[in-house]
Amino acid sequence: MDSVRSDRNGASSRIPVALKILIAGGFGAGKTTMVGSVSEIRPLQTEEILTGVEGADDIGGVESKTTTTVTMDFGRITITEDLQLYLFGTPGQDRFWFLWDELSQGALGAVVLADTRRLADCFPSIDYFEQRGTPFVVAVNCFESEQRFAADAVGRALDLDAGVPVVLFDARESLGARNVLIELVEYVARRQLLSAGSR
Amino acid sequence: MRPAHSRLDNDWLDREAGPVVRPYAMTQGRVSPTGGGIDMMAFVVATSAETEPAGRLQPEHHAIVAAAWEPIPVVELASTLDLSVGVVRVLLGDLRSAGLISMYEPPAASRPHDVDVLKAVVNGLRAL
Numbered sequence: 340m341d342s343v344r345s346d347r348n349g350a351s352s353r354i355p356v357a358l359k360i361l362i363a364g365g366f367g368a369g370k371t372t373m374v375g376s377v378s379e380i381r382p383l384q385t386e387e388i389l390t391g392v393e394g395a396d397d398i399g400g401v402e403s404k405t406t407t408t409v410t411m412d413f414g415r416i417t418i419t420e421d422l423q424l425y426l427f428g429t430p431g432q433d434r435f436w437f438l439w440d441e442l443s444q445g446a447l448g449a450v451v452l453a454d455t456r457r458l459a460d461c462f463p464s465i466d467y468f469e470q471r472g473t474p475f476v477v478a479v480n481c482f483e484s485e486q487r488f489a490a491d492a493v494g495r496a497l498d499l500d501a502g503v504p505v506v507l508f509d510a511r512e513s514l515g516a517r518n519v520l521i522e523l524v525e526y527v528a529r530r531q532l533l534s535a536g537s538r
Numbered sequence: 539m540r541p542a543h544s545r546l547d548n549d550w551l552d553r554e555a556g557p558v559v560r561p562y563a564m565t566q567g568r569v570s571p572t573g574g575g576i577d578m579m580a581f582v583v584a585t586s587a588e589t590e591p592a593g594r595l596q597p598e599h600h601a602i603v604a605a606a607w608e609p610i611p612v613v614e615l616a617s618t619l620d621l622s623v624g625v626v627r628v629l630l631g632d633l634r635s636a637g638l639i640s641m642y643e644p645p646a647a648s649r650p651h652d653v654d655v656l657k658a659v660v661n662g663l664r665a666l
Contacts, residue, residue, distance in 0.1 A: 354581050354609050354642045356655060383613060384622040408561075413617060418662030422655070425579070425613065445579065445644055447651055513666075521663050528656040535653075 355421045360520065361442055362412070363429040363468070364452030365460025369480040369510035370428040371412050373452065377516035378414030378426050385409050385438065409435055416520075424520075429464070439467060448527045449475040450519055452510065455488050458496060465497060474527045476504040478519045502526075561625050564598055569624065571631025578613045578623055581642040582606045582630060595636070599629055603638055 362370045374380050385408075412428025427442055429435075443449070449468050453461045461477070468475040479493050488496075490505040499505070504522050508515035562569060584606040601619050610618075616626045633639045645651075 354583075357579050357581070357611050357644065358651070358655075358659065359579055381617045382620070383617045384620075385616075385624060408622070413613065415614070416663070416666070418659055422658055422662065423611075424659065424663075425611070441578065445577070447656075517663055517666055521660055524656050524659050524663070527651065528653050528660070531650050531653050531656070534650070 353421060355423055357423045357425055359425050359427065359442070359446045360523065361427050361429050361439075361446050361449040361473075362452065363449055363461075363464040363475075365454065365457060365464075368452035368454045368457075368460060370452055373450070373478075373480075373510040373516045373519075374412040374414040374426045374428050376511055376513045377520065378416045378424075380412065380414040383411045383413035383427075385411065409438060411438075436467075443468070443471055443473050446473060448523045449473055450523055451475050451477045453477050453479045453493060453497070454482070455479060455493065458493070461497070465499070469500070474523070474530055476506060476519065476523045476526055478510075479505065479507045480510045481507055482509075502529075561622050562628075564596065564621075564625055565628040568628050571627045572635050573631055576612060576627045576630055576641065577643055578611070578616075578627075579644045580612050581609045581644075582612060582615060583609045583640050583642070585638055585640050595632070596629075598625075599633055599638075602626070602629055602633060606639055609642070 362373055364370055371380075409430050411430060412426070414426040416424040416426070418424060429439055429442060449464075451461050451464045451468065465475070465477070467473075477493065477497060477499065479488070479490065490507055494503070494505040497505075504526050506519050506522050508519050510516060582602070584603045598619070598621065602615055605615055605618055612626060612630065613623060615621075615630075616623045619626070621629075630639065630641070634641060
């Protein structure tokens, strides 16, 4: 791949750094709200190919292929001209799990939104990121400023590994959502320094 | 959650129901880009002002080249041009084969993110 390119303007334009952060959690936990409150939200469609290889239909090795349209929450935060943050709301329905693999590939980290009224809804997301080794923070969305549990109680209820931050916030407030992102990035940096130190 | 699922399935109206033209009609039914996979965070840059013989290029190809005057990530192209990521990938494969664009893959997933970059992100977020 070329590292230098001839630019039409004569100046070489640098390739910016784009970081990917995933916003996960159960249905109705506030993913869309959070992406919208902290970034410029835009529509993003992915057309995915589902390849079904079912024995009964397998006549002469012909695969049945079908596409499914997935609309994701997608937002951008411009830190500087050369540094951009992209937020992806991971599709919540079970049948879109396969999309997560690509989304989490190379991701900086993830925010798992938890709703204390339906805490179990975020278990699959937590399991997923734990298994993949993707750093994540748990953000408890406090609807109507209702703060029914302390952050550490939520952390215990979720049986999180030591050090995984739990933050209480309101997804509708941009400052709260921003602080969750800061918490995540600082956590990733801490992990990085720790692993560098232990080497 | 179960009832919510079936309700969701029936809720795809208008735009959410998908385009009238099947998306991969635009790619003549091709579903993967020529010359290998393309990361959705890869940056695309149009290579030169030299106009190649338009040949088999479609309006969507030209739209991508026009939008990639400045480096732009694949997802951003899809969103801006209102095309699905999968379709954009196939079209980018064509443009790459034709030498009309350069692709810059993001750092490998195995490589940890640079701590200085992370600090810049935190400072940038604080300043928002």
